[in-house]
Amino acid sequence: MESTKTIQLKITDIDSDLVETMQKYSDGMNYVSEIVFQNGKVIPAMKLQKMVYPYLREKIGLKSQVSCNIPRQVAGSYKTLLEQIKCKKTKWQKLQYTPSSMTLSYKRDYTITEDSVSITTFSSGRKTYNIQNYDYAKEYFKEPWKFTASKVTKHDDGDYYFHLTVSQKIEEPAIEEASxxxxxxxxxxxxxxxxxxxxxxxxxxGGEIKNQRNIYSKMRARLQSKGTLSAKRVLKHLTGKEQRFMKDVxxxxxxxxxxxxxxxxxxxxxxxxxxxxxxxxxxxxxxxxxxxxxxxxxxxxxxxxxxxxxxxxxxxxxxxxxxxxxxxxxxxxxxxxxxxxxxxxxxxxxxxxxxxxxxxxxxxxxxxxxxxxxxxxxxxxxxxxxx
Ligand SMILES: [Zn+2]
Known part of the structure; x- marks a missing residue:
């Protein structure tokens, strides 16, 4: 089995080239997504690629590598959607992509060192950006870890991060009597x-966190019953706060x-x-x-x-x-x-x-x-x- 780890590294000198690249990338993803959605069922990656490749290359102007990646990724996401539909977790829907996340393949779209990442941009070819690294993360730049498909992601605070994903092969544990x-x-x-x-x-x-959640839920109920605009604003703020609290927990x-x-x-x-x-x-x-x-x-x-x-x-x-x-x-x-x-x-x-x-x-x-x-x-x- 494969063990994977994702490390978030802040890109410190983001520029308009990279922002534009992400915009074009999400334009491409949404175009392909629309086609699969209209089709009403999943389209196999290769077939999808043939259908959309000319448009991605000529109309949007994406590089050939990216024009191959995009249909593969969209096909993969719809396949996951299909699995979730089978488990009755969700229904058929159009998957939407925002310019806040872009997936890159190692070597073809990016290379990385401990302090910089080099990314193929839409208008200016390969460009190198500085990243803020951490001591703990440096072990993932060495064997046995290998770089895999990774993402550039815009965080809520407006900063851009390189989500570097690394993986290594590990032995599947044997199931014996003694396990x-x-x-x-x-x-x-x-x-x-x-x-x-x-x-x-x-x-x-148990106790303390449960109490905290009860406090949140009581506050929520009170605000909901008020129903005023300012109550709604506080409610939104509160929900975010509770989500961050529970995520930490x-x-x-x-x-x-x-x-x-x-x-x-x-x-x-x-x-x-x-x-x-x-x-x-x-x-x-x-x-x-x-x-x-x-x-x-x-x-x-x-x-x-x-x-x-x-x-x-x-x-x-x-x-x-x-x-x-x-x-x-x-x-x-x-x-x-x-x-x-x-x-x-x-x-x-x-x-x-x-x-x-x-x-x-x-x-x-x-x-x-x-x-x-x-x-x-x-x-x-x-x-x-x-x-
Ligand atoms: Zn008993």
């Missing part, structure tokens, strides 16, 4: 609880979870698949709460992304009854759950309810892997974000 698994319950009482096959566990941020938690996983030599992390709702009331209650919450999906996404960087696999398991099942005797009952405590009515086993959930997820991850292994196919579907 250590981890289940992560993203929850209501704690934001996350992790538990391993060896029964080591960790709890991540999620970064911290996912980082600690991965650190814990590495320390415990975990090879696979199991997460609950919160996308497909099963017809069980208790699952639905939790899912209703989690499903609408981008923060939980973001946390799972961060865990998946960070796990990949250190060569740990992530598996999504069926979440049905994880909170009602006794992890000692497997008895399932609604009555097993008493608020924050889990108390099995069959065997009397008692423990923290979220930890019981995490253990059940760990079990399921283990079971699932063994079943898949014994059937001899190990393909898992991962869909990337569209953005």
């Amino acid at each position: 250590n698994f981890m289940g992560v319950d993203v929850g209501i009482n704690y934001l996350a609880v992790a538990s391993t096959t060896d029964k080591k566990c960790k709890f991540f941020a 999620n970064h911290c938690i996912s980082k600690s979870i991965i650190k814990f996983a590495v320390q415990e030599k975990v090879s696979i992390i199991g997460l609950e698949d919160l996308t497909n709702i099963r017809d069980t009331t208790n699952v639905r209650k939790k899912q209703r709460y989690l499903h609408n919450s981008w923060a939980f999906r973001q946390l799972q996404g961060f865990i998946e992304y960070k796990a990949k960087q250190v060569g740990v696999l992530v598996e999504y398991v069926d979440p049905a009854y994880t909170s009602q099942t006794c992890n000692r005797c497997n008895h399932i009952s609604k009555n097993n759950r008493k608020g924050l405590r889990f108390h099995c009515e069959a065997c009397g086993f008692e423990m923290n309810a979220d930890l019981n959930g995490a253990r059940n997820i760990e079990h399921r991850t283990r079971d699932f892997r063994y079943i898949v292994e014994s059937q001899g196919c190990l393909s898992t579907i991962h869909t990337d974000n569209l953005s």
